Amino acid sequence: MAGGNGHEHTKWVMVIDLDKCNGCNACVTACAMENNVAFTGEEENAYGRGMHWLRVIRYWEGEWPNVRVRYMPMMCQQCSNAPCEPVCPVFATLHSEAEELNIQVYNRCIGTRYCANNCPYIARTFNWFDYEWPEPLNFHLNPDVTVRRRGIMEKCTFCIQRINQGEEQAAAEGREVRDGEIQPACAQACPTEAIVFGNWQDPNSKVRQLAQSQRGFKYLHELGTEPKVIYLASEKHDF
Amino acid sequence: MHATNLPAELHEQVEKLRKEHLLLDPRPREEMNRMVLEAMEDVNREYFIVMVLLGLVTLVALFGAWGYAMYKGLGVAGIRRPIYWGLFIVSFVFWIGISHAGTFVSAILRVFKAEFRRPFTRAAELMTTFGLAGAGLFPLIHLGRTWRFYWMVPYPNQRWLWPNFHSPLVWDFLAINTYLLGSTMYLFLPLIPDLAMARDKSTGWRKILYTILSLGWRGTEEEWRHLQKAIQIFAWAIIPVMFSVHTIVSWDFAVAMKLGWHSTIFGPYFVIGALLSGISAVGFILYMIRVSMKNMRYFIRAEHFDALGKLLLIISMSWAYFFFNEFILEWYGGEHTVKEILRLYTQGAVAPVWWTMVVCNIVVPWAVLWNKNWRRKPWVMALMGVIVNIGMFAERYVIVTGALSRNRIPFDWGWYEPSLVEISIAVGTFALFFFLYGLASRLIPLIPVWEVEEGHHAHELKRMGKGVVVSVAELE
Numbered sequence: 001m002a003g004g005n006g007h008e009h010t011k012w013v014m015v016i017d018l019d020k021c022n023g024c025n026a027c028v029t030a031c032a033m034e035n036n037v038a039f040t041g042e043e044e045n046a047y048g049r050g051m052h053w054l055r056v057i058r059y060w061e062g063e064w065p066n067v068r069v070r071y072m073p074m075m076c077q078q079c080s081n082a083p084c085e086p087v088c089p090v091f092a093t094l095h096s097e098a099e100e101l102n103i104q105v106y107n108r109c110i111g112t113r114y115c116a117n118n119c120p121y122i123a124r125t126f127n128w129f130d131y132e133w134p135e136p137l138n139f140h141l142n143p144d145v146t147v148r149r150r151g152i153m154e155k156c157t158f159c160i161q162r163i164n165q166g167e168e169q170a171a172a173e174g175r176e177v178r179d180g181e182i183q184p185a186c187a188q189a190c191p192t193e194a195i196v197f198g199n200w201q202d203p204n205s206k207v208r209q210l211a212q213s214q215r216g217f218k219y220l221h222e223l224g225t226e227p228k229v230i231y232l233a234s235e236k237h238d239f
Numbered sequence: 240m241h242a243t244n245l246p247a248e249l250h251e252q253v254e255k256l257r258k259e260h261l262l263l264d265p266r267p268r269e270e271m272n273r274m275v276l277e278a279m280e281d282v283n284r285e286y287f288i289v290m291v292l293l294g295l296v297t298l299v300a301l302f303g304a305w306g307y308a309m310y311k312g313l314g315v316a317g318i319r320r321p322i323y324w325g326l327f328i329v330s331f332v333f334w335i336g337i338s339h340a341g342t343f344v345s346a347i348l349r350v351f352k353a354e355f356r357r358p359f360t361r362a363a364e365l366m367t368t369f370g371l372a373g374a375g376l377f378p379l380i381h382l383g384r385t386w387r388f389y390w391m392v393p394y395p396n397q398r399w400l401w402p403n404f405h406s407p408l409v410w411d412f413l414a415i416n417t418y419l420l421g422s423t424m425y426l427f428l429p430l431i432p433d434l435a436m437a438r439d440k441s442t443g444w445r446k447i448l449y450t451i452l453s454l455g456w457r458g459t460e461e462e463w464r465h466l467q468k469a470i471q472i473f474a475w476a477i478i479p480v481m482f483s484v485h486t487i488v489s490w491d492f493a494v495a496m497k498l499g500w501h502s503t504i505f506g507p508y509f510v511i512g513a514l515l516s517g518i519s520a521v522g523f524i525l526y527m528i529r530v531s532m533k534n535m536r537y538f539i540r541a542e543h544f545d546a547l548g549k550l551l552l553i554i555s556m557s558w559a560y561f562f563f564n565e566f567i568l569e570w571y572g573g574e575h576t577v578k579e580i581l582r583l584y585t586q587g588a589v590a591p592v593w594w595t596m597v598v599c600n601i602v603v604p605w606a607v608l609w610n611k612n613w614r615r616k617p618w619v620m621a622l623m624g625v626i627v628n629i630g631m632f633a634e635r636y637v638i639v640t641g642a643l644s645r646n647r648i649p650f651d652w653g654w655y656e657p658s659l660v661e662i663s664i665a666v667g668t669f670a671l672f673f674f675l676y677g678l679a680s681r682l683i684p685l686i687p688v689w690e691v692e693e694g695h696h697a698h699e700l701k702r703m704g705k706g707v708v709v710s711v712a713e714l715e
Contacts, residue, residue, distance in 0.1 A: 048319030048653055057650040074648070083496050086405040089412070090390045108400070110390055111313065111383015112408055113323035117643060118495045122321045122651040126383065128314030150312035151383025220647060223496060 011200040015210045018234040020194035023071035030189030038131035053156040076123040076156035077227030084115035109152035124155045159184035179205045265695035274534035293674040301667025317658035322643040326661040327381035332635045334374030340517030341367030342481040346474040355546040357694045358538040364426040369675040373668040414487040425473040433684040485513045499580040499642030508561040516631035523624025541615040548614030555604040580645045589641040599630025
């Protein structure tokens with residue numbers, strides 16, 4: 001049921017080249033803008049209530065002045081075998097048949113937060129309060145994305161609204177989705193093109209080429225979560 | 240004790256046995272009825288003041304704070320990423336543990352025919368019911384959208400959705416409901432003859448109440464036979480339910496892939512922990528009953544505290560075994576994050592709580608309960624109840640919040656401190672528990688008189704040579 005693009009099962013994957021990531025956080029900002037991620041304010045954010053679906057993990061290595069820093073953008077890994085899914089009592093998080101992505105149904109969520117505890121990637125965020133966007137941020141809200149209320153979980157969706165839009169567009173024009181046509185906000189905003197998004201089933205796609213690299217790895221793959229994000233290790237470090 | 244024709248030299252020995260054991264010190268049924276009803280109807284000024292205070296604390300600290308949290312959002316609690324569960328879940332597990340007391344004392348000791356249980360089965364069963372009342376609130380309180388809790392109930396609905404039976408939270412929901420229903424019925428069954436007794440002796444609104452509650456009990460032989468059979472069935476049936484409830488609560492943690500939770504020993508470890516907190520709480524409750532209610536010194540004696548103390552010592556030792564087992568295997572597993580969690584427990588910021596647990600659950604019980612003279616002192620056992628429960632609260636605090644604060648991604652390690660709202664709700668539940676217990680202590684006969692009388696009939700002193708021995712007849 002892959003929106004008319006000819007492939008029986010589209011498998012959306014993301015490749016993140018850690019060698020190219022310079023930790024600029026443009027992806028974090030773009031994600032927040034695209035997905036109506038709540039603005040919680042400085043104080044709440046510092047307390048650990050930030051709502052970012054995407055965060056850039058930063059590790060310092062070595063002693064000053066010989067300090068090196070390494071970055072790792074981390075978001076929902078869209079696990080094929082997702083630990084968050086079986087623990088939800090109300091099926092608020094589950095796999096979508098069409099996109100084969102791990103989706104969060106806001107209306108169903110009752111806020112047990114079990115999924116967040118069970119996520120080894122700490123990818124999920126909780127709406128602690130009803131948040132309001134201070135002016136002029138309230139004008140940027142994206143009409144394609146639901147605004148969440150208090151008491152429910154949310155997380156990265158791989159910009160599912162853009163996937164659907166792209167597939168519909170392609171179907172309307174009677175063609176397949178072109179590689180690179182659909183981009184989530186983070187990939188679009190990345191100045192170094194460290195984040196690449198595409199269809200794994202398309203043998204010529206850029207993600208498929210990049211993932212062939214010797215540097216490719218899946219984070220915490222030993223847990224058997226089968227993530228759909230492939231990292232390319234930085235030459236200088238192993239993960 | 241029917242041997243009135245004993246020689247004088249044995250008289251002293253008999254008196255000593257009578258003073259010691261309730262079941263060897265029979266009093267006429269009429270007198271026991273009067274004593275129990277007098278204790279029940281004794282609504283004095285102090286009682287009234289305490290109850291009003293407890294009610295106010297429940298109203299403000301529990302329901303007020305809960306309402307505030309619902310109105311504002313769950314952010315008023317101290318939890319934050321990555322510690323998504325905090326004091327609410329800690330309290331939930333704690334109260335589930337308390338609720339194990341009643342079933343253990345009442346069902347398991349009944350099945351094993353432990354005679355010392357007779358006067359306080361009901362006092363312990365009430366702890367099950369009200370412990371569950373407290374425990375049942377927390378899964379609702381901790382929900383982000385409490386008003387949608389019924390979405391966990393499996394019933395045909397317009398959403399066309401069943402709950403997810405893969406989720407331990409659904410297992411929890413079903414197990415707790417089963418246990419609540421089962422234990423309430425099991426509380427009610429042995430209560431029927433006592434309610435009928437109260438009906439026959441009381442007047443006014445109490446008479447109406449007990450007439451309704453006693454279901455027309457007349458005490459015919461057939462009714463007794465049915466009652467005994469029903470109690471036997473329930474006593475056997477409730478035991479696996481009790482074990483399953485805390486096992487399932489432990490699976491909330493054990494089936495998660497969270498390190499520090501992901502431990503196969505959690506099922507029995509949690510059950511034994513629940514018994515530890517439950518049984519020690521029985522000691523505390525019995526002390527409170529003994530000092531605050533009339534005529535209770537006759538029914539609840541040093542021998543009962545002694546027996547509870549022995550039980551508690553054994554359970555504390557079993558708990559220590561499971562605790563050690565869990566710890567040593569996690570440590571030996573050698574996973575980096577687990578080592579970090581264990582370091583946090585033993586030396587890190589959680590260490591004060593972790594060591595409180597070790598001291599309260601192992602060191603203090605072992606140091607005190609070996610001594611018969613201490614076990615026999617009611618206030619010592621009451622203190623043990625408080626200390627062990629502090630230890631068990633600490634255990635749940637360590638497991639829930641400690642393990643969550645360390646994960647596989649060091650960038651996202653966190654730290655949790657409960658907020659005022661959380662503390663207020665946790666304290667409010669204690670007030671709720673004692674409020675409900677206080678209310679019940681004046682509404683239903685707290686001592687199962689017929690069971691005590693049955694014990695009196697079963698026990699006999701017999702002269703054997705130069706001494707007297709106790710013989711127990713099989714009645715059930």
